[in-house]
Amino acid sequence: MxxxxxxxxxxxxxxxxxxxxxxxxxxxxxxxxxxxxxxxxxxxxxxxxxxxxxxxxxxxxxxxxxxxxxxSKEGYIYNEMLTHVPLTTHPEPHKVAIIGGGDCGAARETAKYTDVKRIDVVEIDARVVEVSRTWLSNPAIYELDDRVHMIYRDGLHWIKGQKAIYDVLIVDRSDPYGPSTALYKPAFYELAYRALNEDGLFVCHSESPYYNPKIMRDTVRYLNKLFPIVRVYLAAVPVFPGGIWSFVIASKKWDPMHADIRRLQWRNNGYMNPDLFYASFALPNYVKKALE
Amino acid sequence: MxxxxxxxxxxxxxxxxxxxxxxxxxxxxxxxxxxxxxxxxxxxxxxxxxxxxxxxxxxxxxxxxxxxxxxSKEGYIYNEMLTHVPLTTHPEPHKVAIIGGGDCGAARETAKYTDVKRIDVVEIDARVVEVSRTWLSNPAIYELDDRVHMIYRDGLHWIKGQKAIYDVLIVDRSDPYGPSTALYKPAFYELAYRALNEDGLFVCHSESPYYNPKIMRDTVRYLNKLFPIVRVYLAAVPVFPGGIWSFVIASKKWDPMHADIRRLQWRNNGYMNPDLFYASFALPNYVKKALE
Structure with missing residues (x-):
């Protein structure tokens, strides 16, 4: 049973x-x-x-x-927010890696950017990918788009071998339990920094700023030690408890506040559009306070 | 029992x-x-x-x-969003009426605006006010601030007697069941329009754009027939299902997009600040689509 x-x-x-x-x-x-x-x-x-x-x-x-x-009804919100911000901010994102994201939603959004030449999806659990292909979308993005490469490895082990390779690193980690635990540790952020090119940028979600401000605060604190530009942005994801969800973008050179908004691929999105790109960086006072 | x-x-x-x-x-x-x-x-x-x-x-x-x-932990979010937008948008809000809002949270936020001379709180149920005073805040704003007047009447009946009196009308209605049902009907919006001065403005919440887009759409549709300027804005309220909550501001003259943001009383707020004022009007694609 x-x-x-x-x-x-x-x-x-x-x-x-x-x-x-x-x-x-x-x-x-x-x-x-x-x-x-x-x-x-x-x-x-x-x-x-x-x-x-x-x-x-x-x-x-x-x-x-x-x-x-x-x-399937609102998963696009999280995936659009995780991907369109870094891919609009970087002016020429050729090589993108996604750690986690076995449902391939982040890869599907990344594929909307035609200047991206390669999308490596590093997922520890091949079964998540297969189950998602069968039940959530059929065929999968890696069957439709030959820029997408599936790498079935532990993200932490994999990233140790990557040096100055990627323009954008997207961390689509699950909650800080189980297989994702290591992706919340300072050592991981250091390896992520090293895996990026000299103008590369990093993005991850950082849980609910209302229910779990410590995760958001720690993520920002660790990334601040490594990257000159670190910014928090928010989205309203109905299925996540409390609805409000935080993301952190950390960048070696490009600032999302000065992104060329014409890069944003938004017309087929369910959530993200140019106004919302900027609006998502406006933080409520209680979130600012939690970050102090 | x-x-x-x-x-x-x-x-x-x-x-x-x-x-x-x-x-x-x-x-x-x-x-x-x-x-x-x-x-x-x-x-x-x-x-x-x-x-x-x-x-x-x-x-x-x-x-x-x-x-x-x-x-008590996050009720300020809803109350700040309901009040600071109209009170910043109107350049000289002298007379304000709040329909519903027996917890007096909206009145407390309104009282932050020193140019407001009179705040009428029209609550059908005196017991809500008394219970809130006893258990949520003691003393209440109507005991602290003599601009606040409690009027224990049915909002629909009360508003029938009001003609060109108010600069700002804030409708702090509960969900569209029970005593608030009438406050969601076209006849109420017409009476609200009439209760306002020639440059007056109206604000209400309109439920979750994700779970209940029909309420939001209907509210906008009814108000569009009466007011030249109607805008939807959003906030993330953790206690409401899905977290995302919609508000509608309808105005005879003043446009929130051209508000004098220096009017915004934000330093003691838990949520609202100048960046967020504008950001809250940026709507996700799915919300725009629901409003079409």
Missing amino acids: IKPTNLTGYYKEGEREELWLFDDVEEMGLEIGYKIDRLLHYEQSPYQEISVAESAGFGRMLVLDGIPQYT | IKPTNLTGYYKEGEREELWLFDDVEEMGLEIGYKIDRLLHYEQSPYQEISVAESAGFGRMLVLDGIPQYT
Whole structure:
């Protein structure tokens, strides 16, 4: 019998059993329940538990270790925010690496930039890629676009061999538990800096500024020690607890505040557009305070 | 025995009973649970069920008919967004009316503007005001500031008697159920238009653009028939489902895009500041599309 983490079936009198996925933010006493119409896939990979659920409100949902990572209805928001900011900021991003991002949503957004010549997706868990291809999109971007190369390795091990190679490094890490833990440590940021060209730039998400300001603050602090330009930006991602999500861009040379906005590929986006590019860097007072 | 709506106690083996408040967004198959340390107050007023709970993650929570309306930890976000935009946009807001807003958070923000001479708070339910005074803030703004006048009347009935009186009308309505239903109807917007001076402006929230785009679209559509300038702006409110929340400002003369930003009283705010004032009007593509 399979027993996916956080998935609960319960019985209401006179009704058929309902499935719910419950995502807990324990330290905040918050529990978010998603009604699940059907569990489409479940497996235990060597790295994590992978499931795909058809949800009532968010479409298909990729769930890793019981936590929703991507939904077909609003997953574009996170992916657009993670990729369009660095790819607009860098004036000539030829070589891009994406660490994590096995759902390939970040790779799909990166492929909108025609001056990008190569997109390396470094994913520890080949099963996430295969499950996403089967259930979330078929065919996958790496089958459609020969600039996209899949590298099935641990991001931390892989990056140790990269020196001054990439223009843009996008870290599509999951929450700071399980396989992503190492991607939140100072040693990783140092290796990321070294993997970039002399005008390269780095981007990652940094969790919720409301629920988890420490992750955001630590990410900024570590990156500030390495990069001359470090900026936080925000987006509203409905499926993430609290809705507000933070990202950090760290750059050796190019400042997003002086980006050539004409570079932004936005017409086919669900979220990001030129006004929003600048607006996402405007931080509420409580976020500024948390960063002090 | 009291049985507050949406409040559930359950027993985990070996642990003491836990209280949870569950807010459902039924049409989206979403359920948000807030861990409650203690129920501080519960009553059935003539209009609605009013409770105050000490929550684990959001501080004290004012709950009407089972739905969280204001929290001591982040309630300032909604109140700042509802008030500072119109009060900055109008160059000389002398007379301000707030319909609803019995928690007096909107009145407290309005009082930051020294050119405001009179603040009328029109709340249908005197018990909401009294309960908020007792449990959320003591003393209340109407005891501290003699510009604030409490008027205990049904907003719809009250506004019928108001003609060309107010510079700014702020509608702090609850969700479109129960006592607030009438405040979402075209007839109310017409009366609001009439209650305003010839250069007056109107503001209200319009629910989540993600979960409930119809309310946002209808609000804009009705206001567009009356006011020459209608603009939507957004904020990230962690306690509301999905986090992203929409507001509509409708104006007879003054355009928020040309506001004198030096008017903005922001230094003691938790959220709103000059950058964010403009940024909040930048709409994601999916919100623009929902408004088409």
